[in-house]
Amino acid sequence: MTASDTGTTRLASPGERLLGSLRRLRLSDGLSLATLAVLVLVAIAAPVVAPHSATAPSGIPLTPPSGSAWLGTDEVGRDILSRLIFGLRLSLVGAVLVIASGVIIGSIMGLVAGAVGGWVDMLLMRLTDVFLALPAPVLAIAVVAALGPSFTNTLLAVSIVWWPWYARIVRGEVTAIGARPHVDAAKLAGVGRLRLWSRHLLPGAGPSVLVVASLDVGYLVLILAGLSFLGLGAPAPAPELGAMAAQGLRFLLSKWWVPVFPGIAVAALAYTANLAGDALRDLMGDR
Amino acid sequence: MPARVVDVSDLRVTFERRGQPVHALRGVSLRIEPGEIVGLVGESGSGKTVLSLSLLGLLRGEPAPKVSGTARVMGVDMVSAPAAQRRRLLNTQLGAVFQNPMTSLNPTMSVGRQLLEASGSTDESVRLLEAVGVPNPQSRLASYPHEFSGGQLQRIMIAMAIAGNPSLVVADEPSTALDVTVQMQILELLASLRDHLGCSFLLVTHDLGVASEIADRIAVLYAGKLLESRHSQAMLNEPAHPYSIGLLQSRLSLSSSRERPLMSLPGEPPDPRLPPSGCPFAPRCELRIEDCEARMPEPAELTDGGMSACIRLQEAATYRTEYELPPPWAEGAVSEDVVVRLNGVTKTFKTRKGWSHQEIQALQGISLEVRRGEAVALVGESGCGKSTLLRVVSGLLERDGGELALAEDLDPQMVFQDALASLTPWLSVQELVGERLRGRGKSKTEARRMVIDALQRVGLTEELMTAKPRQLSGGQAQRVALARAIVAPPGLLLADEPTSALDVSLGAVVLNLIGELRRELSLTVMFVTHDLAAARVVADRIAVIRSGEIVEIGRADDVISAPEHAYTETLLASVPGQGPPIQ
């Protein structure tokens, strides 16, 4: 029995670890991730997949669902299925763009606030607190209404009210990580400030940002559809799911398929996104 | 009244974690007689908490753990009886005290109401609080948990546990989360309650010293198996199982040798996901033979009525007295030049509460000189300012007043209590250790060579280079932290309670490692600890700190054997396990 003994345990290789985390993925989680992947692929390949044009009439107006038009046609005679496929694309693009801008702006703000601390932190966090204390959807309505309705303005409006969430999360993580002794150890090891931030602080915020971002996809799909329903999205005849449902509202009691199918498309997209987000959270959660 | 309060028979508990079975208990049998205090001793992961939760019928998990065997308390099997029956037993015959009293009481409910749930009447609550020594019980009933100190809260927990005169109280690490001077009071309270109430206690602890203070009998648990069960005196004086012998040898006491490394157990406990089929201690045992690893030895009855699960009893009995001592330390060289000089250093923390500012004086004029090659221990209870002092010396914290002079090129490095948290989770061991070599003009291969050297010096192998911190065991993490500190040898090594989060046997290993590195690399060491026994072993000099002031400083042996300050005496009296000396 001597002073230094090796306490070696066998380490899992990267391959084994990947296999391990895949094994932990439940069947239902795998299914939801796969469904989301299919929806994304359909959205990307919309021009190829869609049977008809999204904007030009292809049949008799207000045809019920049938063999030729699976989901029927709208009041102009456009194929609803084709419009849904293109609408899916707009929804996904919108959600991803808002999240991307939120993550980028929020990460920078959050990192600077959390890492610098002091009055910079005070100022930035008071700013985000004020934004977070305001109702995002209501503000978005006002911003789009002021700028004039268009797809770009909608995304701009939602992005403006969205980044504070990410700033808050990144800042929280960075502050929590900054209090860990590993940051002190790195400082004593002579690590420079930039390297300290990029190698010892920011990577720690990655998992939670990823999880929040993935759960946000579903939420944003709903918010964007809502704004578009109010006529605050792309002008007609763009195939926006919310706008399609709003325009079909007057046929609700007689030709139900016109407003209902776009709503179902929104729900399906949001549901798979939420499922996938949950799966991702569980996976990250027990790392 | 049944003869046995507790009768656990062949209890097996298997949890599922990440789809893999974790074998927490693998066939444990244990009995407790009326009025008996049994100390259940085991290191982390041994299954001791699972055993205590089994007795309370509180095993939970998602998915539910697989349980076989029985855990009878007063004749009721707490792992299989109907929930209503178990609840009735918990209500009338069983009490529980848990490790952390700060989180074990409901923060939003008054102490009186929480007590009432166990006692049944306010009068009884008052009587119970009196019995456990809470002053002014009548007026404290309306108070909430956050208005009490940790020690007071643990007394309240104990009051709830003894409500209704139970037959058994399960106390899981009841003193571990408390300050050293409070620990002993809690243990004394438990012992006196046994004398007055006549109930049995199961005292679960990682520390043989704590168990030996009040237990009648000590049972040693290791990797889900009971290895030895003996009367306390017999366990301390003539342990029969090689693991118990090793535990006792590596246990720090105020009489441990300072001239040579501490005795320590090699290796680490087995992975609970893949427990060995033979004796779980065999891989670390010097006395093992082939048969040991082939199958688990049957428990052997000893002449004094105790039990030891070992087939090498004869050899163990010899080994207990005739073992080889580690070779003594080489003579360390302490030079005369002072490398750290503090003169009246002060530090105040400001906290804001509403609009009023509060000031906490963490350091109130500390003066101290440390010479090159010297090891100084800073000893005190939590909140005394010892860690703050270390951080001021390291430069991580600015001092408010006084003078601080460090020798040039001292490059202080620090190891922390929570070694795992001191390693950046997403970087590999190679990156973590190699980071200190950046900007020192080392080529890639040169740096790699130095990292490997450092790892080997702390007893790790090259294979660990690619590992991420969470793949390391607690002992390995502390070794990696040490490797990072010495990859480019610093002039000053700062150690902040580096062993207090580790199990006894691992703690001895790390203390030895620091002793070895210090002498080989001629490091100056400042070592912060709450444990005078550890301080005495590591340091040349000991400084006792209370409320931000050094109350006593002197040569380690002098401070221990002839303390000058009353506070030092209090600390000394609080070191557990000072009963009869260990042979």
Next chain:
Amino acid sequence: MAVLILRRLLAMVVVLLVLTAVIFLLRQVTPANPARVALGPQASIGAVEEYSRELGLDQPLVVQYFTYLNDIAHGDFQVSVRTRRAVSEDLAAFVPATLELALYGIMFAALGGLVLGVVSAARWRGSGVVRNVMLVGASVPSFLLAFGLILVMSRNLGWLPGTGRSSLPDMPSGPTQLLTVDAILHGRLDAFWNALRHLILPSATIGLASAVAIGRVLRSSLHASLDSDYVRTARAKGLAERLVLRRHALRNASGPAMTMAGLQLGLMFAGVVIVEQIFAWPGIGWYTAQSIPTNDFAAIAAVTLILGSLYVIVNTAVDIAQMLADPRIRR
């Protein structure tokens, strides 16, 4: 304690000021000139310039902002282009309907959230199904839910009305303008029943997403609290699981759920814009939906200010209520 509440109130005032500033700035960004809007397209350029000066539009921005603050403090929200009436008059007519809807919506949400949270947190066979139902509930856009409820409950089954606040010609009108309350004040049970039936579908639509959101938060905080040391202590006393849940777990888990309920009540005011349009509910949501296509920014700005302020005030109230309830802060 008082200091904490005061700070919280101060923060609220700051947020409200920022809200007014944001709306003020948005008003500057809109292409529409308020003077032109007020005078109509036929007015000459000279007249518009004259009127602009009268409105103070040539003043520095800061001065204009204070004029704006002064205006809204006096309840002047300018004139709506669409209705040609003062926006404040329009609001007075439309706000009560929305308040009543939101009130019933949040009751539905709170009750539903409590049930969903407790039922999905407990470990039983059906909890997985409940969790999935909650996930669906969180994914359905409110307009689809409204469509479904109208088609099934109103058109196909004919159980409940799908449009408007009431179908009685002689609805009693009273002090609160909340139909269910006024009906009771007038002792008209038939009118109360009629108004309540009209409220069921829209308030369910508006409350479902909130119920799910509250339920999810309650579930996770219940999980944390059921795994806590103090719940283990409560169980070790031999308390029945029902008591452990009610006295110990739920009490400590309710904080985050309360906060979420406050947030949801605020968000509900935004949700009304869609839901009121579908159910032809004559509230400020419906008013806003009508204002959007006509670019009636004065109306939208006023609604944003009202809804935003309600959101801020409600959340502050919830925060303060929680401070008062927490023994660690109370003393």
